[in-house]
Amino acid sequence: MKKGIALILATASATALAVPAAAQDNSAFTGPRIEGIAGYDISKAGSDVDNELNDEDDESIDGFMYGVGIGYDFPVGDRVVLGLEAEGTFSTAETEVVDGDLEDLGFGAELDTGRDLYVGARAGVVAGENLLLYAKGGYTNARYNLLADDGTTELETDVDLDGWRVGAGAEYAMSENTFVKLEYRYSNYTEGEFDFNDDDFFDSDTGESDRFDADLDRHQVAVGFGLRF
Template sequence: MKKLTALMLAGSVAAIAAPAMAQEANTFTGLRGQIVGGYDDVTAGSSVDDDGNDNNDQSIEGFAYGAAVGYDFDFGGAVIGAEAEYTDSTAKTDFNDGDFEGFGFGNVDAGRDLYFGVRAGAKVAPDVLAYAKGGYTNAKLNVLANDGTTEFDEDFDLDGYRIGAGVEYAMNTNTFINVEYRYSNYSRAEVDFNDSLPNSDRFDVDLDRHQIMAGVGVRF
């Protein structure tokens, strides 16, 4: 009788533990937050580059860094979610041995970048997610110029889209790391004046952005 009771208790514990273990294995669901950082390259597109000057570097490079939040829905083999991100960058133009790397826009440095988008992926292992992403990005270029009498120090407000792909590894149910490549294209802009003048009308631009980013985050 005692053995039968012990077996029944063991079976009950196993029955209760099984759903909990299944829920614990569901590692790609819910609210998440992370810090991100990596390589950032902003390149002047074909409509604004300076192909006639071989010495003129058509890109600015630096380190992008920031934070992201998102929410994922785990459907078993597939994961779908939404995310938002805020980053800044050290990329800027500079002088190399007296040669100004004009970038097609003048003396600029990359400002903040906002991103809102979605991602969808498939589990290639119980703790590994491969995914693609896409959405809207709004970035700033801080532009500095001087004609000898007046200094121009304003922001270009850029609108565009972003696509990318990455891999995420769930270290446990609450902690994850990921790495991804993303490409952004900016095709519309306006000048945000830093004084009492109204913003400019929107105009066409052509900028490409390539980033390789890594992140570490937690799920709540």
């Protein structure tokens, strides 16, 4: 997967740099911006995770992703744009943990996707009339909500995961103040912690568990509509 991401970024950069500089201008892609985002979201176990113990469990969960983003882009020369950005999204992806033996004992569990936060930077090159091709990367923190029930006791907890994100996309300036974009992004979460609603579950003041290693992949295809100021 990492090789595939590298190929996407390299192809986008090479395509943009091949466009004659004299025909382009980056003024339509600079300044502060705000945007609405929607798209497809899928989370799945990473390459280090083996889920062959139970073939009935979903090995991935997918759904509709939506949220908002903000950013600020500034010009570097005539065709290059650098920017800082932040984003908050939610997803409808969810699943039930299925295990016949546990169900016979009255155990059940549900997992749904909570909020996803991202902060990072992007670099783009004007590649055509009102068209910007860009690559991006940064830090992401995702939350997944887990509800478990053994028939007598119900346990509710959030799983907070930290990781990194890379992506590539194309942005088209519809006017001086409006734009649309199409973007693919890949996230990998490498560390996490449980945040129990019952603070007494752990012998701590916060109700949080010790941090643990994780390997969760997330793929998203997003479209956006935004305003520049």
